[in-house]
Amino acid sequence: MDIYLDANATTPVLPQARQAALAVMAEDFGNPSSVHSTGLKARAWVDDVRARARRVLGAERGQLLFVSGATEGIQTAVVSALHSARERGLQWQCLLYGATEHKAVPEALRHWNALLGLNLEVLAIPVGSDGRHDLVWLRQHAPRAALVCTMAANNETGVISDLDGIAQALQGSPALWMVDGVQALGKMPLRLAERGIDYAPFSGHKLYAPKGIGMLYVREGAPFTPLLTGGGQEGALRAGTENMSGIAALGAVLAALEDGVTFQPHDQLVRYRDQLAAALKQAFPGLVFNAPLERCLPTTLNFSVPGLSSKLLLDLFDAAEVHVSGGSACSAAKAQPSPVLQAMGLPEAQAAGSVRLSFGPVVDARFVDEACARIRVCGESLRQSCLDATVPGQGAPADGLTRFVVDGACCYLLADAASRQAVVIDPLPELTERLAQWLACQAYTLVAVLDTHSHGDHASSAGELRDSVGVANMTGAPIDALGWPVGAEALTLGARRLTRLPTPGHTADAHTLLLHVHGTLQLAFVGDTVLPGALGRSDFAQSAPKAFAGSLCTLRDAVGLDTLLLPAHDYDDQFATTLGVEIAAQPLLAAVLSGEMGAEAFAAAKAQLELNLGLTAYQTVACGAQVGARCEAAARDLSPADLLQWLQAQPNLQLVDVREAYEQRLGNVPWPDDAAAMQAVPLSRLPEALPRWLRNANQGPVVFFCRSGSRSAQAARALRRLGHAQAFSLRGGLALWPRAAGVAVDAALAI
Ligand code: PLP
Numbered sequence: 108m109d110i111y112l113d114a115n116a117t118t119p120v121l122p123q124a125r126q127a128a129l130a131v132m133a134e135d136f137g138n139p140s141s142v143h144s145t146g147l148k149a150r151a152w153v154d155d156v157r158a159r160a161r162r163v164l165g166a167e168r169g170q171l172l173f174v175s176g177a178t179e180g181i182q183t184a185v186v187s188a189l190h191s192a193r194e195r196g197l198q199w200q201c202l203l204y205g206a207t208e209h210k211a212v213p214e215a216l217r218h219w220n221a222l223l224g225l226n227l228e229v230l231a232i233p234v235g236s237d238g239r240h241d242l243v244w245l246r247q248h249a250p251r252a253a254l255v256c257t258m259a260a261n262n263e264t265g266v267i268s269d270l271d272g273i274a275q276a277l278q279g280s281p282a283l284w285m286v287d288g289v290q291a292l293g294k295m296p297l298r299l300a301e302r303g304i305d306y307a308p309f310s311g312h313k314l315y316a317p318k319g320i321g322m323l324y325v326r327e328g329a330p331f332t333p334l335l336t337g338g339g340q341e342g343a344l345r346a347g348t349e350n351m352s353g354i355a356a357l358g359a360v361l362a363a364l365e366d367g368v369t370f371q372p373h374d375q376l377v378r379y380r381d382q383l384a385a386a387l388k389q390a391f392p393g394l395v396f397n398a399p400l401e402r403c404l405p406t407t408l409n410f411s412v413p414g415l416s417s418k419l420l421l422d423l424f425d426a427a428e429v430h431v432s433g434g435s436a437c438s439a440a441k442a443q444p445s446p447v448l449q450a451m452g453l454p455e456a457q458a459a460g461s462v463r464l465s466f467g468p469v470v471d472a473r474f475v476d477e478a479c480a481r482i483r484v485c486g487e488s489l490r491q492s493c494l495d496a497t498v499p500g501q502g503a504p505a506d507g508l509t510r511f512v513v514d515g516a517c518c519y520l521l522a523d524a525a526s527r528q529a530v531v532i533d534p535l536p537e538l539t540e541r542l543a544q545w546l547a548c549q550a551y552t553l554v555a556v557l558d559t560h561s562h563g564d565h566a567s568s569a570g571e572l573r574d575s576v577g578v579a580n581m582t583g584a585p586i587d588a589l590g591w592p593v594g595a596e597a598l599t600l601g602a603r604r605l606t607r608l609p610t611p612g613h614t615a616d617a618h619t620l621l622l623h624v625h626g627t628l629q630l631a632f633v634g635d636t637v638l639p640g641a642l643g644r645s646d647f648a649q650s651a652p653k654a655f656a657g658s659l660c661t662l663r664d665a666v667g668l669d670t671l672l673l674p675a676h677d678y679d680d681q682f683a684t685t686l687g688v689e690i691a692a693q694p695l696l697a698a699v700l701s702g703e704m705g706a707e708a709f710a711a712a713k714a715q716l717e718l719n720l721g722l723t724a725y726q727t728v729a730c731g732a733q734v735g736a737r738c739e740a741a742a743r744d745l746s747p748a749d750l751l752q753w754l755q756a757q758p759n760l761q762l763v764d765v766r767e768a769y770e771q772r773l774g775n776v777p778w779p780d781d782a783a784a785m786q787a788v789p790l791s792r793l794p795e796a797l798p799r800w801l802r803n804a805n806q807g808p809v810v811f812f813c814r815s816g817s818r819s820a821q822a823a824r825a826l827r828r829l830g831h832a833q834a835f836s837l838r839g840g841l842a843l844w845p846r847a848a849g850v851a852v853d854a855a856l857a858i
Contacts, residue, residue: 108428108477109428109430110427110428110429110430110474110477110478110481111430112429112430112431112464112465112466112478113430113431113432113463113464113465114313114406114465114466114467115262115263115265115290115313115406115407115432115463115465116432116465117312117313117318118312118313118314118315118467119315120315120316120317120356121315121316121356121359121360121363121369121469123359123362123363123369124315124316124317124355124356124357124359124360124363125356126359127355127356127358127359128317128352128353128355128356129352130355131149131152131351131352131354131355132351132352135148135149135152135351136149136351137149137150138348139152139153139340139349139351140338140339140340140348149349149351152351152354152355152358153173153349153351153354155358156173156354156355156357156358156361157171157173159358159361159362159365160322160357160361162365163361163364163365164288164297164299164307164309164322164324165296165297165298165299165300165301166299166300166324167300168300168327169299169300169324169325169326169327169328169329170323170324170325170327170331170342170344171322171323171324171325172322172323172325172341172344172345173320173321173322173341173345173349173350173353173354173357174308174321174322174323174345175319175320175321175350176310176311176312176318176319176320176321177209177211177287177289177308177309177310177321178211178215178310179308179321179323179334180306180307180308180309180310180321180322180323181211181212181215181285181287181308182215182219182334183306183308183323183332183333183334183345184285184305184306184308184323184325185212185215185216185219185254185285186219186223186332186334187306187325187329187330187331187332188253188254188283188285188305188306188330189202189219189220189223189225189253189254190223190330190332191283191330191332192225192227192253192254192283193223193224193225194330197253197281198251199225199227199251199252199253200227200228200251200252201227201228201229201230201248201251201252201253202216202220202227202228202229202230202252202253202254202256203230203231203232203245203248203249203252203254203255203256203282204216204229204230204231204232204255204256204257205231205232205234205240205256205257205258205268206231206232206233206234206450207234207238207258207261207263207264207266207446207447207450207451208256208257208258208287209258209262209287209289211287212256212258212285212287213229213231216229216254216256217229225253227253230248231450232244232245232248232255232257233450234450234451235451235452236451236452236453237266237398237399237402237451238261238264238266238398238402238447238451239266239268239269239402240257240268240269240272240273242269242272242273242275242276245273245276245277246276249276249277249280249282250279250280250281250282252280252282253281253282253283254282254283254284254285255273255277255280255282255283255284255285256284256285256286256287257270257273257284257285257286257287258286258287258288258289258290259286259287259288259290259291259295259297259307260290260291260294260295260403260404261290261398261407261447262289262290263407263409263445263447263448263461263463264397264398264403264407264409264447264448264451264463265290265398265403265404265405265406265407265408265409265465266398266402266403267291267295267402267403267404268286270286270297270302270304271302274302274303274304283305283306283329283330284303284304284305284306285304285305285306285307285308286299286302286304286306286307287307287308288307288308288309288324289308289309289310289313290313290404290407291404292309292310292313292314293314293360293364293370293468294373294376294404294405294406294468295373295404299324299326300326303326304324304326305325305326305329306323306324306325306326306329307323307324308321308322308323308324309321309322309323309324311353311356311357311360314360314467314468315360315363315467315469316353316356316357316359316360317352317353317356319350319353320350320353320354320356320357322357323345331344333345333346335347369469370468370469371468371469371470371471373405376405376406376468376470377405379405379466379470379472379475380400380405380406380408381400382475382479383408383464383466383475383478383479383482384396384400384408385479386478386479386480386482386483387408387410387464387482389483389486390482390483390485390486390487390489391412391415391486391489391495392495393412393413393414393495394410394411394412395410395411395412395413395457396408396409396410397409397410397411397448397451397453397457397458397461398451406465406466406467406468407463407464407465408463408464408465409448409461409462409463409464410461410462410464411456411457411458411460411461411462412460412462413456413457413460414494414540414541414544415460415489415494416459416460417433417459417460417461417462418433419494419767420433420460420462421433421462422766422767422770422814423485423488423489423769423770423773424462424482424485425770425814425842426485426488426766426769426770426771426773426814427481427482427484427485427488427773428481429478429481429482429485431462431463431464431465432462432463432465433461433462433463443459444458444459445458445459445461448461484773485773488769488770488772488773489769491768491769491772492767492768492769492772493544493545493548493549494541494544494545494769504522504524504527504549504551505522505524505549506522506523506524506525507521507522507792507795508520508521508522508622508792508794508795509522509791509792510673510682510791510792510793510794511535511538511541511542511791512677513535513537513538514723514727515676515677515678515723515724515727516533516535516564516565516675516676516727517533517673517674517675517676517677518531518532518533518534518535518538518542519531519532519533519632519673519794520532520542520545521600521603521605521622522549522551523600523601523602523603524601525601525602526600526601527549527550527551527552528551528552528553528554528579528600528601529546529549529551529552529553529554529600530553530554530555530556530557530598530600530605531553531555531556531557531569531572532557532558532559532620532632533557533558533559533562533632533634533675534556534558534567534568534569534571534572535565535568536565536566536568536571538568539568539571539572539575540575542572542576543572543575543576546576547576552579553572553573553576553577553578553579554578554579554580554581554598554600555578555581555586555590555591555592555598556569556572556573556578556590557569557589557590557591557605557620558588558589558590559589559617559618559619559620559632559633559634559635559675560589560613560614560616560617560618560634560635560675561588561589561614561616561649562675562730563613563614563644563647563649563650563728563730564727564728564730569590580592581598581599582594582595588616589616589618591607591618602624602625603622603623603624604622604623604624604626605620605621605622605623606620606621606623607619607620607621608620608621608661608662608665609658609661610633610634610636610658610659610661610662611651611654611655611658612636612643612645612650612651612652612654612655612656612658612659613634613635613636613643613644613645613647613650613655613730614635614647614649614650614651615649615650615651615654616649617634617635617636617643617651617658618634619631619632619633619634619636619662619665619666620632621665621666628666628670629670629671629798630670630671630672630673630683630794630795630798631662631665631666631670631671631672631673632673632675633662633672633673633674633675634674634675635674635675635676635730635731636655636658636659636662637659637662637672637674637684637686637689637696638674638675638676638677638678638684638730638731639674639677639679639681639682639683639684639688639689639828640679640681640684640689640692640693641693641731642655642659642693642695642696642713642731643730643731644713644717644720644729644730644731645710645713645714645717646714646717646720652710652713652714653706653707653710654706655706655709655710655713656699656704656705656706656709656710657706659696659699659700660699660700662686663686663700666686667686668685668686668687668690669685669686669687669801670685670686671683671684671685671794671797671798671801671829672684672685672686673794675730676730676731678723678724678729678731680821680824680825681824681825681828682793682794682797682821682822682825683794683797683825683829684828684829685829686700687830688828688829688830695709695712695713695716743823743827743834743835743836744816744820744823744835744836744837744838745810745835745836745837745838746838746839747837747838747839747843747844747845750810750837753808753810757807757808758807759784759806759807759808760784760807760808760809760810761784761785761786761800761806761807761808761809761810762784762785762786762810762812763785763786763787763788763809763810763811763812763819763822764776764785764786764787764788764812764813765788765789765790765793765811765812765813765818765819765822766789766790766813766814766818767789767790767791768787768789770814771787771789776841788822790813790818790821790822793822793825797825797826797829800826800831800834801826801829801830801831804830804831804832804833807833808833808834808835809823809826809831809833809834809835810823810835810836810837811823811834811835811836811837812836812837812840812841813836813837813840813841814840814841814842815839815840815842816836816837816838816839816840816842816843817840819836819837819840820836822834822836823835823836
């Protein structure tokens with residue numbers, strides 16, 4: 108069973124609402140404007156639902172219009188208020204909206220303000236750390252405002268506005284008042300008429316009606332301008348033939364609100380919320396709630412777990428089939444902090460790591476119990492992966508290389524299970540706590556913290572990490588500025604050996620670290636000397652541009668063309684590269700390595716390239732300049748249907764689960780274990796696994812999968828770029844895999 112905990116985004120449609128919609132589609136399908144009996148029946152539905160809505164909303168008088176949703180209701184209210192402001196011609200100065208309002212409100216204000224030529228100042232009403240409006244500020248500004256918009260309850264945090272306080276602050280102001288009632292509907296009384304609210308938009312799909320139906324309340328006497336004109340429907344206030352199935356379904360939801368049994372009473376919802384909050388606290392002991400629960404709708408919990416990103420938490424919950432949402436928009440390469448939480452003054456990391464869990468008032472004890480049980484399992488899985496900072500000592504010993512990435516910068520942890528020793532390469536300040544926690548949890552001894560070079564974009568956090576963990580100095584020798592024991596030829600961790608090679612260029616002190624396993628060179632940490640698709644820039648104060656060409660030749664002589672090179676920056680999720688791949692992509696590199704271009708000419712050509720190096724997609728200093736044509740290996744993805752066919756037809760197919768161990772541990776992979784050669788290679792462990800597939804590139808296709816298809820696409824692209832033509836990813840990931848049709852899947856697999 109899926110545990111859907113994202114009701115503030117949308118809800119399923121109540122069975123009785125579905126039935127009502129079907130009834131008006133199949134039987135009473137008339138147009139309410141027709142005068143024959145089919146039309147009259149449809150009209151009766153509309154009248155009946157409107158009467159119910161008036162009762163439920165406490166809006167006996169005024170207009171109650173059916174619209175397509177809250178966004179349309181908001182536009183209509185804004186157009187009405189702004190048009191009237193223009194007509195009234197007072198000395199308006201501003202339009203006000205709560206700083207945590209849904210985007211539809213400020214966007215509508217700005218849009219219509221410009222379009223109607225009012226050009227008033229559009230100002231956000233500040234909120235306190237509890238998410239509530241600053242009423243002193245509001246009282247000061249309201250006398251100059253044409254319209255004030257304050258939501259009844261917030262969609263991200265569930266914070267309930269002090270509508271009575273706002274009503275008082277607006278007393279004596281000529282401003283019209285819009286209250287977005289979307290998240291409040293069915294969860295708290297609004298007393299629209301009593302409070303003197305002028306406009307209140309609602310959306311059906313947030314409360315078990317379908318998408319595409321909503322309502323707008325307009326106070327009797329409040330100015331009104333239709334947004335849509337045409338056939339005169341809705342008393343000529345909103346033209347367009349009515350969405351009859353939506354209205355009928357909404358009517359069934361309103362009837363459920365009135366019957367007093369379908370929806371849980373407030374006290375019961377509070378008990379369920381408290382039960383979920385306790386389960387979350389138990390699962391993630393460091394968790395903080397981002398809004399005071401006593402000020403919030405009982406159906407919304409917004410929280411952050413220090414040290415864990417919202418992406419990680421969402422992946423984890425999803426693996427347990429618990430569907431929640433992240434408070435931050437991930438539109439950019441970097442997770443953006445939630446503007447709502449920022450407006451409340453929360454620290455950026457907390458605002459960027461928030462998770463929202465929301466349920467509707469049709470829940471029951473069984474659902475909540477199951478949700479709590481799965482939340483606890485999620486916490487347990489994190490502990491197994493040593494990701495819970497409060498509980499050390501539970502992980503199984505890890506072995507090998509793990510990659511961490513922060514805004515395109517890479518840090519590597521090399522662990523040796525046999526000796527219980529670890530080395531960190533190119534530490535990043537954001538990871539100090541997590542690495543320290545991991546080492547303590549695994550009971551590993553940190554034997555070195557190494558930098559490949561003195562970084563130009565950030566200060567090394569090696570000292571911080573050493574201080575927080577303590578480093579066992581194996582050689583007894585003092586360490587140099589990059590953490591390497593002075594005079595040591597190699598660092599040994601069990602069967603693994605690290606040696607280093609001076610490769611000045613990007614910086615004068617740059618070194619490449621070579622990893623040998625059982626005496627064989629396995630891969631090289633090249634810092635920023637060579638990046639996938641780029642060469643490290645050499646215009647920093649600490650750069651040695653004229654030494655760069657020689658270092659590239661030294662590197663080639665030491666590692667050849669096929670050894671995997673792991674960079675200190677990976678802006679495009681390519682993971683690794685080889686000199687062979689880069690020679691094909693970068694003419695400048697090819698020219699240097701073939702001897703065609705000397706050190707001086709190379710330094711001059713590079714300086715030219717670096718003249719206008721902009722910031723990266725992460726808004727950080729770019730450490731590499733793209734040299735030559737970008738060699739973009741396209742990911743090739745398979746639809747679930749393709750993969751089902753391949754599973755039967757390709758005996759050598761390898762399926763690779765690139766989800767992290769804390770997700771894999773939760774199971775729920777929809778195909779049987781023996782469906783294909785199945786491997787678990789979390790994305791953070793991918794670099795070490797790449798050579799294995801590259802060595803056996805003719806052993807059949809490799810299909811990566813993950814939760815949504817994005818991480819697996821990265822893995823497939825990386826492997827393809829390195830020369831494995833048969834690397835694919837499963838489009839849409841496990842999310843789109845036909846799980847409900849389990850029988851069909853089994854049949855397709857012939858089991
Ligand atoms: N207002 C609030 C508070 C919301 O949560 C939403 C939807 O998320 C909207 C307005 C917009 O609703 P719709 O997209 O249904 O028009």
